[in-house]
Amino acid sequence: MPRSNSSVPRHRKHRKLVKQAKGYFGTRKSNYRTVKDALAKAWSYAYRDRRQKKRNFRRLWITRINAAVRLHNLNYSSFISKMNEKNIQLDRKSLAHIALHDPEGFGAIIKTISK
Numbered sequence: 001m002p003r004s005n006s007s008v009p010r011h012r013k014h015r016k017l018v019k020q021a022k023g024y025f026g027t028r029k030s031n032y033r034t035v036k037d038a039l040a041k042a043w044s045y046a047y048r049d050r051r052q053k054k055r056n057f058r059r060l061w062i063t064r065i066n067a068a069v070r071l072h073n074l075n076y077s078s079f080i081s082k083m084n085e086k087n088i089q090l091d092r093k094s095l096a097h098i099a100l101h102d103p104e105g106f107g108a109i110i111k112t113i114s115k
Helices: 007-020 032-070 076-085 092-101 103-113
Strands: none
Touching: 007 032, 032 076, 032 092, 032 103, 076 103, 092 103
């Protein structure tokens, strides 16, 4: 029986990973052993940061809302509690967008909760 080797599948697998490391620095883009390690690290960062992105945007929205609310002599926590008392169902993303792009509309929201 003839001896078989895995040269073609192995080369194809290596080439596939090296192609994914395009743009990396030094041997991290060309040497399979370092490419493999660099990609494993990159994938772990990507997995982690897909979750952190959600946290970071929520923090940004809260900061923007707080800054806009303080112009009307309120603070963030009292603003949110009054929003809940008045049963106004606006999420933080849309509130931050209104505060940034439509200050008059945000002022109208504050007037409705302070009645």
